[in-house]
Amino acid sequence: MKRIYAREDLCLGCRLCEIHCLVAHSKSRRIISAMTREKGQITPRCKVEESGQVTFALQCRHCEHARCLEACMTGAITRDPATGVVLHNADKCVGCWMCLMSCPVGAIQRGREGHVASKCDLCQGEAAPVCVANCPNEALLFEDREERKK
Amino acid sequence: MRKWLVEPDFILTRDPDRCINCQVCVRQCANDVHVHDEEADLVQSDSEKCVGCHRCAALCPTQAISIEKASLEFRPNGNWTADRIRAVYKQAEGGGILLSGMGNDQTLPVLWDHMVLNASQVTNPSIDPLREPMELVTYLGRKPDRLELNRDANGKVSLATELAPQLRLETPIMFSAMSYGSISYNASFSLARAAQAAGTFANTGEGGLHKDFRPYAKNLIVQVASGRFGVDPDYLNVAAAVEIKIGQGAKPGIGGHLPAEKVDAQVSATRMIPERTDALSPAPHHDIYSIEDLRQLIYGIKEATQYTKPVCVKISAVHNVAAIASGAVRAGADIVAIDGFRGGTGAAPTVIRDNVGIPIELALAAVDARLRDEGIRHQASIVAAGSFRSSADVIKAIALGADAVYIGTAALVAMGCHLCQKCYTGKCNWGIATQDPMLTKRLNADVATRRLSNLLRGWSLEIKEMLGGMGINAIESLRGNREHLRGIALSDRDLNILGIKAAGE
Amino acid sequence: MNYLVIGNSAAAVGAVEGIRSVDAEGKITLLAAEPDHTYSRPLISYLLAGKVGPERLDYRPADFYEKFKVEAKLGQEVVAVDTAAHTVATKAGEKFSYDRLLIATGGRPFVPEIAGLAGARGAFTFTALDDARRIDQYLKESAVKEAVVLGGGMIGLKAAEALLARGLQVTVVELADRLLSTSFDRAASELLEAALERRHAAVCLGGTVEKVIANNGAVSAVSLTGGRELACQLLVVAIGVVPNVEFLKSSGLKLGRGLVVDDHLRTSAPDVYAAGDVVEGWDFLAETKRPLPILPLACRQGRIAGCNMAGRDESYLGGMPMNAIEICDLPTISVGLANASGEPYEVLAVRNPERRTYRKVVLRENKIVGLILIGDIDRAGIFTGLIENKVDVGPIKHLLLAEEFGLLSLDSEYRKHMVSGPGIEV
Numbered sequence A: 001m002k003r004i005y006a007r008e009d010l011c012l013g014c015r016l017c018e019i020h021c022l023v024a025h026s027k028s029r030r031i032i033s034a035m036t037r038e039k040g041q042i043t044p045r046c047k048v049e050e051s052g053q054v055t056f057a058l059q060c061r062h063c064e065h066a067r068c069l070e071a072c073m074t075g076a077i078t079r080d081p082a083t084g085v086v087l088h089n090a091d092k093c094v095g096c097w098m099c100l101m102s103c104p105v106g107a108i109q110r111g112r113e114g115h116v117a118s119k120c121d122l123c124q125g126e127a128a129p130v131c132v133a134n135c136p137n138e139a140l141l142f143e144d145r146e147e148r149k150k
Numbered sequence B: 001m002r003k004w005l006v007e008p009d010f011i012l013t014r015d016p017d018r019c020i021n022c023q024v025c026v027r028q029c030a031n032d033v034h035v036h037d038e039e040a041d042l043v044q045s046d047s048e049k050c051v052g053c054h055r056c057a058a059l060c061p062t063q064a065i066s067i068e069k070a071s072l073e074f075r076p077n078g079n080w081t082a083d084r085i086r087a088v089y090k091q092a093e094g095g096g097i098l099l100s101g102m103g104n105d106q107t108l109p110v111l112w113d114h115m116v117l118n119a120s121q122v123t124n125p126s127i128d129p130l131r132e133p134m135e136l137v138t139y140l141g142r143k144p145d146r147l148e149l150n151r152d153a154n155g156k157v158s159l160a161t162e163l164a165p166q167l168r169l170e171t172p173i174m175f176s177a178m179s180y181g182s183i184s185y186n187a188s189f190s191l192a193r194a195a196q197a198a199g200t201f202a203n204t205g206e207g208g209l210h211k212d213f214r215p216y217a218k219n220l221i222v223q224v225a226s227g228r229f230g231v232d233p234d235y236l237n238v239a240a241a242v243e244i245k246i247g248q249g250a251k252p253g254i255g256g257h258l259p260a261e262k263v264d265a266q267v268s269a270t271r272m273i274p275e276r277t278d279a280l281s282p283a284p285h286h287d288i289y290s291i292e293d294l295r296q297l298i299y300g301i302k303e304a305t306q307y308t309k310p311v312c313v314k315i316s317a318v319h320n321v322a323a324i325a326s327g328a329v330r331a332g333a334d335i336v337a338i339d340g341f342r343g344g345t346g347a348a349p350t351v352i353r354d355n356v357g358i359p360i361e362l363a364l365a366a367v368d369a370r371l372r373d374e375g376i377r378h379q380a381s382i383v384a385a386g387s388f389r390s391s392a393d394v395i396k397a398i399a400l401g402a403d404a405v406y407i408g409t410a411a412l413v414a415m416g417c418h419l420c421q422k423c424y425t426g427k428c429n430w431g432i433a434t435q436d437p438m439l440t441k442r443l444n445a446d447v448a449t450r451r452l453s454n455l456l457r458g459w460s461l462e463i464k465e466m467l468g469g470m471g472i473n474a475i476e477s478l479r480g481n482r483e484h485l486r487g488i489a490l491s492d493r494d495l496n497i498l499g500i501k502a503a504g505e
Numbered sequence C: 001m002n003y004l005v006i007g008n009s010a011a012a013v014g015a016v017e018g019i020r021s022v023d024a025e026g027k028i029t030l031l032a033a034e035p036d037h038t039y040s041r042p043l044i045s046y047l048l049a050g051k052v053g054p055e056r057l058d059y060r061p062a063d064f065y066e067k068f069k070v071e072a073k074l075g076q077e078v079v080a081v082d083t084a085a086h087t088v089a090t091k092a093g094e095k096f097s098y099d100r101l102l103i104a105t106g107g108r109p110f111v112p113e114i115a116g117l118a119g120a121r122g123a124f125t126f127t128a129l130d131d132a133r134r135i136d137q138y139l140k141e142s143a144v145k146e147a148v149v150l151g152g153g154m155i156g157l158k159a160a161e162a163l164l165a166r167g168l169q170v171t172v173v174e175l176a177d178r179l180l181s182t183s184f185d186r187a188a189s190e191l192l193e194a195a196l197e198r199r200h201a202a203v204c205l206g207g208t209v210e211k212v213i214a215n216n217g218a219v220s221a222v223s224l225t226g227g228r229e230l231a232c233q234l235l236v237v238a239i240g241v242v243p244n245v246e247f248l249k250s251s252g253l254k255l256g257r258g259l260v261v262d263d264h265l266r267t268s269a270p271d272v273y274a275a276g277d278v279v280e281g282w283d284f285l286a287e288t289k290r291p292l293p294i295l296p297l298a299c300r301q302g303r304i305a306g307c308n309m310a311g312r313d314e315s316y317l318g319g320m321p322m323n324a325i326e327i328c329d330l331p332t333i334s335v336g337l338a339n340a341s342g343e344p345y346e347v348l349a350v351r352n353p354e355r356r357t358y359r360k361v362v363l364r365e366n367k368i369v370g371l372i373l374i375g376d377i378d379r380a381g382i383f384t385g386l387i388e389n390k391v392d393v394g395p396i397k398h399l400l401l402a403e404e405f406g407l408l409s410l411d412s413e414y415r416k417h418m419v420s421g422p423g424i425e426v
């Protein structure tokens, strides 16, 4: 499946990916409203890590054997059988943090949306993941590497 | 001591209705203009440090930033302009030579803008380049005095004359010399890759050839300059052609200086000099004091490369450029590159950049005319350089007599350069003229290569359109064809030197 | 192929999903003692607390059986398995045959011998939806003000929290000197005790309930070790679960502390597989077989067993204890050998009493083998990954507990492997 891959050598650490992710998951979906009024209630699903000169943006890997999915005790985390995307349903989530404990890349966060987890949904409903689309340096790639490998 | 007489060049304002306090600008400005005040949780700016490179504004996701020229007006004075007054303040403060990057920014007339092209009407039908083939292929190198042909028993004709080595360009535009060191690895890499993709050439400049760029050497021209950085037999032999750099349009008559900070491990290996030492290019080549000396170097290089590569001599456009070009051709140059006074640089004393040398338009016309008069025009190709800003400038240069052009500044602009002229500080916010790893990674070589290729493609298409309009189907037929140019608002003297008629004639 | 699955919880559901990822057509029959649609067992405490309604209990959507083409026979308790004949028998007297059988009957609460406990009204265990319903009913019917929870483990604490939410005065009684004794150390327990006490719950360590005192057949008090008496109208016994294998005694299947399985989750009889709380699985950290009754492993084992049943070879590489529990707004995570100490273990820990956080990493030969995070739990999964992948963290020891710990603290090769997937180059 198509996944997002970060290029550490090109990431500027500007965090525009986080900003646009937040906006895409806001109610207003308008950057100024989202980043001012709604900011406290939305978690950017991607997380920019920074250490010295290296920075990169991390999102859920949509693992083939998703640890979060098997750890999720409520059934809030599911896989879309058609696309393979690992999805999180905040309405089912009770914030037990089993998924957060299990995700080996640390892609799940305690959400600001309420007592619920928060993770990347690959921007369901958008033409392309907005973090990828808005990265000014093309440091994020959205591609199917397994396919390419074959 | 506070530099209290040095005033800001720009005033940066942030629209409070639009700023979302995301701090992208804070993270992007290498000049530390923006700071986030933790306590107030507000982004604030110090305009004094702003160089007007627009990096913050370009990345600000809400277009909250505007940057204007500081409107601190002096009493109007046509002589003592604000720039001159401020230059004196700066110099009185520091006492040194004022430096600048990029080319001459003075408001002297740009003659390209005073020349117009012809188009066909009725008698000589124009050509539609979308329907009919249009040839931009250009060969650079010495052409034979005359051609001899063989005819075999069956009447088949073949060429008997042995041709001198030629560079084949798919489009008459090359990337001019910009050394790795003055520009970043990614920038150099992008130029080499774009040249290869477009079937043209990039010039390594005097900084040597990074080992990673060797796979692109078939599309690279390597330079031998007064510092002789990175020059060895291998360097000369892998490249497509060798260029001897005598002068540079931005700073004729003076040498170069790459500050030690920019000489990191990679630059040092490429230049073959110790790490963190200043890379000094002397003003002259210390073994060239005459045309005869130049001939020795040209033939030295030809020997070293077994006469398989054209040798180019690059000179800056100065008063007696025509005579010097003629000397270079007679000394054996296969290509003469002429760099006009608007040519760019990584660092030059501002006073030299802005006051020395002549415009490329006049220099090119003079050189072309002189070589023709002397009957040696075919012995060398002419490459013009020095601020080609559009395909129109390029096609006009070809009509004036150039075989091809070098573009430098336009290539940098295609990669994101905003002409802030601070190349010499090493803090290029666009990741181009810097070696700071935090900044160099801002230039994604894939993106830059794509943008450069797009630029070449776009200009080539435009050139074809203009050629078609003139009823010409090959760039070869326009070369030196000054009938296709007319001058506007030029003096008779200018028209004369340019060798063109006035509009309406 | 005729698949038979006994059980209807995490392991059984995992198995159904595993089978269907390989075999879209085979017949799947599912038998479960409980009559309900597959539900999330851990949510019973949320239900009791009133934090979620019954509609949110479903572990999988209402159309799960239909979508996965499963014939679900709910409320059918299996009483015997005949491995030779390839049949199972239910309490209602029905017989089902199978080509492949999965036993995923989970655990049952362990109830110790306590004087006066048997038959006393108001005494409950707490592992099934029915327990939650019955307690709820009891709370509504009887005037309960005080409750005692026996057992300071995960289930006990969850029960205590639910009862607190119902407005009861709750005392947790735990035999060990700390709460969550199998995974917590004293320092971690102290923070948890404080969190409970802030909600006015009492914690009584180092003792147990010796006697249940009843009034008219209903619990009215308990007497603790040392003789102290505690008035209570409700008693929840939650001192552990044991594999639910009683009904297999006659089957000849090899039993240890749980149902014994190999690395393909096969039992000792051909065509019979097992997964979840019922098995004695491989603990790769302790390097021993033992029951590890946690949901992630039940689900994983189920999926792997299902794949193997349907013919796709997949190994189960073992598991380790791990749990995320938030009690009284204090999030906690413990993984692996979290309270190991002494040779050959090395313990790194930071405590911040003001922020009520505690972070501890246990190392063995420079590999992380245990983890406790209290309060500040973000990015815990990275540690879990490091434990599971047995990564040498010697060179980055000093970064492990740093505030900005993240993937960038790790070796770049490991990071690339994690982020880009095995065998896929960046």
Ligand SMILES: Cc1cc2nc3c(=O)[nH]c(=O)nc-3n(C[C@H](O)[C@H](O)[C@H](O)COP(=O)(O)OP(=O)(O)OC[C@H]3O[C@@H](n4cnc5c(N)ncnc54)[C@H](O)[C@@H]3O)c2cc1C
Pocket: A073, A096, A098, C006, C007, C008, C009, C010, C011, C012, C031, C032, C033, C034, C041, C042, C043, C044, C045, C076, C077, C078, C079, C104, C105, C106, C107, C126, C127, C128, C154, C155, C158, C244, C247, C275, C276, C277, C278, C293, C294, C295, C296, C298, C322, C323, C324, C325
């Ligand atoms: C209150 C509570 C909180 C918990 N919280 C957590 C937590 O936070 N994290 C965590 O990892 N784990 C937690 N657990 C443990 C977790 O619920 C179990 O590990 C998990 O449910 C095991 O799944 P399983 O499928 O193996 O068995 P079970 O969930 O025990 O299911 C067994 C199934 O088998 C059926 N069954 C049993 N016997 C028979 C029979 N004879 N015939 C037919 N059917 C039968 C039952 O009806 C049931 O459907 C908690 C458990 C409880 C009770």
Ligand code: SF4
Pocket: A006, A010, A011, A012, A013, A014, A015, A016, A017, A018, A048, A055, A056, A057, A134, A135, A136, A137, A138, A139, A140
């Ligand atoms: S937007 Fe791109 S460059 Fe900026 S932090 Fe995100 S990944 Fe890095």
Ligand code: SF4
Pocket: A059, A060, A061, A062, A063, A066, A067, A068, A069, A086, A102, A103, A104, A105, A106, A107, A108, A119
């Ligand atoms: S959240 Fe983590 S475990 Fe789950 S699919 Fe994404 S990367 Fe994998």
Ligand code: SF4
Pocket: A004, A017, A020, A021, A024, A044, A045, A046, A059, A060, A119, A120, A121, A122, A123, A129, A130, A131, A132
């Ligand atoms: S893909 Fe969408 S949801 Fe996922 S991190 Fe990127 S922007 Fe956020």
Ligand code: SF4
Pocket: B014, B018, B019, B020, B021, B022, B023, B024, B025, B026, B043, B056, B059, B060, B061, B062, B063, B064, B065
């Ligand atoms: S980048 Fe723009 S929106 Fe973000 S803090 Fe700077 S000015 Fe504000």
